[in-house]
Amino acid sequence: MNNLKNLVYAEWIKVYKSRxxxxxxxxxxxxxxxxxxxxxxxxxxxxxxFANKMGNKNPWTYYYLRDFFVYCFFISFAVSFLVYxxxxxxxxxxxxxLINTLPFSKLQxxxxxxxxxxxxxxxxxxxxxxxxxxxxxxxxxxxTDIPFKHYNPNIDLVIKLFLKIYLCSFAIIIxxxxxxxxxxxxxxxxxxxxxxxxxTSLYLLPHNFLINxxxxxxxxxxxxxxxxxxxxSLEVGSILVGLFIFSxxxxxxxxxxxxxxxxxxxxxx
Numbered sequence: 001m002n003n004l005k006n007l008v009y010a011e012w013i014k015v016y017k018s019r020x021x022x023x024x025x026x027x028x029x030x031x032x033x034x035x036x037x038x039x040x041x042x043x044x045x046x047x048x049x050f051a052n053k054m055g056n057k058n059p060w061t062y063y064y065l066r067d068f069f070v071y072c073f074f075i076s077f078a079v080s081f082l083v084y085x086x087x088x089x090x091x092x093x094x095x096x097x098l099i100n101t102l103p104f105s106k107l108q109x110x111x112x113x114x115x116x117x118x119x120x121x122x123x124x125x126x127x128x129x130x131x132x133x134x135x136x137x138x139x140x141x142x143x144t145d146i147p148f149k150h151y152n153p154n155i156d157l158v159i160k161l162f163l164k165i166y167l168c169s170f171a172i173i174i175x176x177x178x179x180x181x182x183x184x185x186x187x188x189x190x191x192x193x194x195x196x197x198x199x200t201s202l203y204l205l206p207h208n209f210l211i212n213x214x215x216x217x218x219x220x221x222x223x224x225x226x227x228x229x230x231x232x233s234l235e236v237g238s239i240l241v242g243l244f245i246f247s248x249x250x251x252x253x254x255x256x257x258x259x260x261x262x263x264x265x266x267x268x269x
Contacts, residue, residue: 004111007108007112008116014089021082024078028127028128029128032128035066035070035071036135036136038067039063039067039143044145058154059148061154061157063136075124075125075128077191079121082117082124086120087177118173121169133158170239172238175242175245178245
């Protein structure tokens with residue numbers, strides 16, 4: 001356990017000193033800023049149409065959900081680049097050979113890196129959530145024609161949304177993590193993989209993501225914070241698939257190591 005703690009700390013020091021990684025981790029804030037600027041100039045009738053369609057007059061909910069699924073699509077690229085640059089620390093310095101000579105198992109090495117990757121992706125979503133709440137409060141003073149002050153800010157809805165998107169992205173994070181390790185010059189995957197990721201299609205199925213029941217969208221049941229499920233089949237499926245992929249990766253590495261050890265001990269005559 002101490003070895004793993006030391007490895008995690010060493011990985012954190014490398015990530016902490018990387019300017020590129022922190023810029024990408026802040027990209028979610030830039031997206032929210034763009035959406036908030038767009039929201040500040042929308043006509044009032046857009047909010048009224050939303051209230052009539054969804055049966056929910058809370059403008060805070062309208063602001064949170066209006067561009068959230070577009071955010072899901074674009075942030076998947078940020079997640080991909082974030083994982084790439086964390087792994088590229090070793091690739092660019094060509095230090096993988098040195099790391100593999102350290103008195104740590106490969107399992108410990110890869111788990112320590114994965115912990116840092118998951119933590120930095122969490123930071124990406126955390127900063128986005130904080131800025132979304134702050135920008136909503138700022139807009140409540142700018143757009144006085146929209147009745148923000150008469151409704152609950154629904155901060156719990158923001159927390160649920162970003163925790164759900166974090167869990168939904170678990171599988172694609174693991175996939176990026178493994179592919180960027182296996183393919184050294186894999187920056188092109190940062191563009192290709194998100195386009196084919198089921199995670200990026202969430203913006204096409206927003207009601208399924210929120211309450212896991214597409215039928216309710218047809219009959220007009222309103223989306224409120226209390227009815228947004230924290231855990232649905234999407235989150236569970238993502239976690240299970242991610243753990244399965246990582247397990248296969250670790251098993252294949254262990255098998256390869258044992259194979260080379262066997263060959264070295266039993267050379268051909």
